Amino acid sequence: MSAARSSPSLHGLNPAQTQAATTLEGPMLVIAGAGTGKTRTLVHRLARLVETGVPPDAILLLTFTRRAAEEMIGRAMRLIGEGRGRVAGGTFHSFGNQMLRRHGRAIGLDSRFTVLDQADTFEILAGLRSDLRLGGRGRGFPRRETIAAVLSKAVNHRTAVKEILKREYPHLLAEEKRLRTIAEGYQAYKKGRGLVDFDDLLVLLIRLLGESSEARSHVHERFRYVMIDEYQDTNVLQAEVTRLLAGAQRNLMVVGDDAQSIYAFRGACFRNLFDFHREFKDAHLVTLEENYRSTQPVLDLANALMGQMSQSFRKRLFTGRQEGERPLLVEARDEREQARWAAAEIKRVHAQGTALSEIAVLFRASYHAFPLELELGRLKIPYVKYGGFRFLEAAHVKDVLAPLRVVANPNDDLSLGRALLLCQGIGRAGARKLQAAAAGASDACEVAGALRQHARGKKGGDLLTLADLLDELTRVREAPAECIRLAVAHYLPILGERFDDWPKRQRDLEQLAAICVRYRSLESMLADLAIEPPNAATAGQVLAGPDVDEQDGGHREAAPRDRLVLSTIHSAKGLEWKAVLIIQALDGCIPMISDPFGEDPDDEKLDEDLRLLYVAVTRARDWLAISWPRSTARGFGYGWAPESRFLADVKPGLLERKRAADLLRGTGRRSAPRCKTGRRRSGA
DNA sequence: TACAAGTAAGTTTTT
DNA sequence: CTTACTTGTA
Numbered sequence: 213m214s215a216a217r218s219s220p221s222l223h224g225l226n227p228a229q230t231q232a233a234t235t236l237e238g239p240m241l242v243i244a245g246a247g248t249g250k251t252r253t254l255v256h257r258l259a260r261l262v263e264t265g266v267p268p269d270a271i272l273l274l275t276f277t278r279r280a281a282e283e284m285i286g287r288a289m290r291l292i293g294e295g296r297g298r299v300a301g302g303t304f305h306s307f308g309n310q311m312l313r314r315h316g317r318a319i320g321l322d323s324r325f326t327v328l329d330q331a332d333t334f335e336i337l338a339g340l341r342s343d344l345r346l347g348g349r350g351r352g353f354p355r356r357e358t359i360a361a362v363l364s365k366a367v368n369h370r371t372a373v374k375e376i377l378k379r380e381y382p383h384l385l386a387e388e389k390r391l392r393t394i395a396e397g398y399q400a401y402k403k404g405r406g407l408v409d410f411d412d413l414l415v416l417l418i419r420l421l422g423e424s425s426e427a428r429s430h431v432h433e434r435f436r437y438v439m440i441d442e443y444q445d446t447n448v449l450q451a452e453v454t455r456l457l458a459g460a461q462r463n464l465m466v467v468g469d470d471a472q473s474i475y476a477f478r479g480a481c482f483r484n485l486f487d488f489h490r491e492f493k494d495a496h497l498v499t500l501e502e503n504y505r506s507t508q509p510v511l512d513l514a515n516a517l518m519g520q521m522s523q524s525f526r527k528r529l530f531t532g533r534q535e536g537e538r539p540l541l542v543e544a545r546d547e548r549e550q551a552r553w554a555a556a557e558i559k560r561v562h563a564q565g566t567a568l569s570e571i572a573v574l575f576r577a578s579y580h581a582f583p584l585e586l587e588l589g590r591l592k593i594p595y596v597k598y599g600g601f602r603f604l605e606a607a608h609v610k611d612v613l614a615p616l617r618v619v620a621n622p623n624d625d626l627s628l629g630r631a632l633l634l635c636q637g638i639g640r641a642g643a644r645k646l647q648a649a650a651a652g653a654s655d656a657c658e659v660a661g662a663l664r665q666h667a668r669g670k671k672g673g674d675l676l677t678l679a680d681l682l683d684e685l686t687r688v689r690e691a692p693a694e695c696i697r698l699a700v701a702h703y704l705p706i707l708g709e710r711f712d713d714w715p716k717r718q719r720d721l722e723q724l725a726a727i728c729v730r731y732r733s734l735e736s737m738l739a740d741l742a743i744e745p746p747n748a749a750t751a752g753q754v755l756a757g758p759d760v761d762e763q764d765g766g767h768r769e770a771a772p773r774d775r776l777v778l779s780t781i782h783s784a785k786g787l788e789w790k791a792v793l794i795i796q797a798l799d800g801c802i803p804m805i806s807d808p809f810g811e812d813p814d815d816e817k818l819d820e821d822l823r824l825l826y827v828a829v830t831r832a833r834d835w836l837a838i839s840w841p842r843s844t845a846r847g848f849g850y851g852w853a854p855e856s857r858f859l860a861d862v863k864p865g866l867l868e869r870k871r872a873a874d875l876l877r878g879t880g881r882r883s884a885p886r887c888k889t890g891r892r893r894s895g896a
Numbered sequence: 897t898a899c900a901a902g903t904a905a906g907t908t909t910t911t
Numbered sequence: 912c913t914t915a916c917t918t919g920t921a
Contacts, residue, residue: 277910305911330911338915355906355915410911445910478910577908579912599909639898743911782909804908824909 225249225256232465232498233257236264236437239458239492242467243485245529246514246830247505247788250467251284254439257465258288258299261437268292272435272457273301276445276475278744280786281306284441300435304450306743308413311420311427313739318424321408321416324735326621327742328402328409331605333360336626340397354384354391363395367411368447368479405623413743414449421456432459442786443468443488447479451487462492471518471527472827474782476820503529505788507536509866510832516862517826522815529830537868539829540837541859544872547796550841551583553872554793555591557837558776561791568594570790572777574828576804580796581778588776599780604745608707608717609724612699613738615678619656619685619695620734628659634706635674646675656682677702692731696724781828792832797825798840798853799860825858839872 225233229249232242233256244250254273262268273288275281281302288299301307309327316323328336338356354362362384365376373392377385384391402409408416420427438457440446443466446454458464466488473482489495503511511529518527544550554573562568575581578600588595603609611634617627625647632643650662660679667675681702688694700721707714707721731737777789799805803813803821812818829836840855854860859867 303911357907413911475910477908579907582912602910637898641897745911780909801908 225253226502228498228500228502229253229256231496232500233260235496235498236261237461237463239462239488239495240465240498241485241489241492241495242465242498242500243527244467244469244500245503245527246469246472246827247503247529248500249502249504250469250500251287251441251786253500254284254441254465254467255287255291258439259291262292262296266437268297268299270435271299271301271437271439272307273299273439273441274304274307275301275441276303276450276480277442277785278303278306279783280442283786303743304417304446304453305410305413308417308453309739309743311431312408312413312416313735315420315424315427315430316416318427319416319419322406324621325406325408326617326624326627327413327739328407328626329602329605329742329745330360330410331610332407332626333398333409336398336401337363337394340394340401343397353387354381358384359391359394362391363398364411365479366395367415368449370448405625406621407624407626410743411449414453418449418452418456421453428456431457432461436461437463438465440464440466441468442472444470444473444482444485445475445480446484447475447481448484449479451481451484454488455491458492464492471521471823472785472830474785474820474824474827476816499527501527501529503531505833506531506830507533507834509536509538510829510836513539513836513862513866514826514830516866517822517829517858520858520861521819521822523819537835539832539867540839541855541867541869542837542839542872542875543855543869544839544841546843547583547841549872549876550795550839551587553839553876554584554795555587555593556876557793558593559591561835566790568774568776571793572779572784572787572789572791572831573793573795574779574781574784574831575794575796576781576801576824578780580801584795585778593776594774595776595778597778599783602745603720603724604741606717606720608703608711609720611706611710612696612703612721612724613741615681615685615699615702616692616695616734617738618659618682619689620738622650622653622656622659625650631678632675634703634710635678637674656686689734690732692734692737693725693729695734696728700725781824784831785827788831788833790833791835792828792837794825794828794836794838796840797838797856797859798844799855799857800853801840802856802858822858825856838867 226249229252232240232253236257242250242253244253258271258273261271273281273284275284285299285301312321312325313323316325334356337359341353341356341359358381362373362376362381365380366373369376373395374385374388377388377391401407402412421431422428435457438454440454445468454464454466466485468482468485470482470485473480476482489497506514508531511531515528542550542553544553558568558571558573561571573581573584578597581597585595585597604613610630614627614630617624618631628650629643629647632638632646633640638646646663646666649666650659653659653662660682663675663679663682666672667679681698684698685695688698703721704718707717711717728737731740779787781794796802802825803818805813838859840853842853844853
């Protein structure tokens with residue numbers, strides 16, 4: 213410890229981790245199994261760089277998901293301390309947004325562009341589809357979600373629409389021509405209005421770095437060290453960005469685990485990990501295999517799942533923690549029983565001394581948790597839910613933001629259209645006319661002027677109000693929080709008429725206002741909301757935070773600090789809990805089989821779902837239970853469903869099989885909770 | 897043309 | 912359960 217070379221940044225790292233953390237120059241590839249201290253290693257390497265004199269803001273940290281980005285940057289800043297500048301970074305998309313705002317002019321992009329979220333894209337595609345009269349009779353024509361998926365895949369794979377159709381949607385091959393027409397229409401629509409979707413953020417970033425030597429050298433001079441986490445989740449475009457970022461110094465580190473690649477559905481290509489090694493032949497290679505998270509029985513199951521993968525680079529996770537319970541595999545009669553069992557199990561684990569926040573329930577799709585949420589509500593077990601529902605895409609939030617977006621980008625007639633449709637007496641045809649009248653406006657006041665000119669007669673009242681709002685917003689555009697306040701005030705009467713559940717939605721809008729207090733400009737607020745939208749869970753945390761001024765102490769009850777976590781498996785990646793329950797692990801769901809009578813999906817698809825289950829299993833530190841309902845009420849396959857084939861194929865000794873009904877009897881679920889009221893627990 | 901009401905169908909995961 | 916499309920009415 214007193215050795216001259218010892219450094220606080222290397223404390224407690226094993227040899228492989230130390231090698232990764234101390235190799236600072238040149239390209240490096242780290243293959244890191246689940247729970248092997250990957251983030252820890254990255255963070256220590258960062259601290260090491262700072263110790264050797266590299267300023268934090270010369271280091272760029274990129275990942276695919278924003279949760280991973282937040283976690284990594286947060287931990288790094290805690291280790292090196294504030295005060296020496298901030299590490300730059302975030303998701304690829306947010307990085308693209310920043311660069312394009314600053315240098316976009318170099319490739320002819322107006323820096324006032326608006327970022328479209330998925331719901332916006334759907335809306336545009338739906339419009340194009342009906343313009344081209346492709347809906348209606350030809351029932352076969354795909355829904356807007358499918359169109360969006362096909363077009364996005366074509367962009368993200370850098371291939372023609374036809375290739376995507378051949379590979380994944382053979383039944384739509386006949387529609388190829390019309391899909392291409394829609395694709396062209398979509399590109400033209402965005403271009404004319406200064407709109408940029410998620411995929412464009414990457415495509416345009418590549419163009420910028422490829423075509424503008426000024427932008428390129430700015431980036432290379434500023435970011436001398438680049439680290440990329442979760443590299444197995446990057447797609448072809450992000451790999452290209454990575455190459456462009458390397459620069460002449462090639463101080464580039466990528467970290468990933470091929471067994472945890474779960475974003476193929478949006479173009480992720482885990483082979484990027486191995487292509488990296490081909491591209492940078494002199495790259496240092498480090499493999500982390502010692503797991504510090506889970507007990508051996510949990511790892512045995514994880515290893516067995518990894519063994520089933522038809523393509524993976526074999527590694528074997530091991531740990532010093534030999535002791536531990538075998539994972540449970542629980543069969544429930546139906547979803548209701550599964551929910552009752554899960555809730556009872558959570559109560560039991562909690563009563564034995566595990567904090568609720570150390571317990572997580574994981575599932576594939578957000579709605580799989582609905583029955584459990586009912587049960588948790590009944591038992592008054594507090595929880596937060598991650599994944600699925602996106603705050604920003606809720607209709608009422610979009611309604612409120614629409615006028616703000618018009619102020620930020622007067623050519624955004626998608627948002628103008630949305631605001632117009634909320635006016636009494638304006639329908640599709642009327643909105644279209646007004647959009648045409650406002651086209652080419654150079655600011656929102658001109659848009660407002662156009663609205664006033666058309667606001668004749670009895671129907672004009674709402675139009676005038678909207679025009680006034682636009683003027684008002686333009687005046688206070690430097691104060692985004694005030695903008696939100698005005699827009700909400702304008703919207704409240706509409707909210708009551710449009711939705712039955714308006715009180716709940718009104719609270720959402722208050723949350724939105726609270727989230728937006730910290731922004732300095734309208735543009736940055738809107739871009740952030742689109743690219744890094746708060747989900748319902750984090751929005752709640754913001755509200756409960758200390759720095760929000762009390763507006764009406766009335767309905768804000770003290771949020772319990774200790775809350776159970778519900779999360780989609782996708783959102784759970786990179787996190788860990790002491791106890792983990794995986795529900796709805798039935799065949800048809802994991803793996804997902806959309807057509808129970810058709811053929812099984814191919815190995816690629818099956819592998820992806822196997823990796824998903826692998827990710828879920830490796831979240832558990834001490835205790836793991838997996839359950840499935842024998843019969844499902846709705847959705848995939850009525851009647852009988854067997855457990856996931858991935859579990860059925862596992863060696864019998866690895867899992868402890870139980871029936872939910874027996875376990876519920878064993879705990880005496882009716883009386884138990886009441887009997888235990890004498891026990892001291894965290895505040896009721 | 898706008899909009900309410902009623903019917904039918906399709907449901908992942910994230911930026 | 913949500914939304915897309917149809918039908919009927921002002």
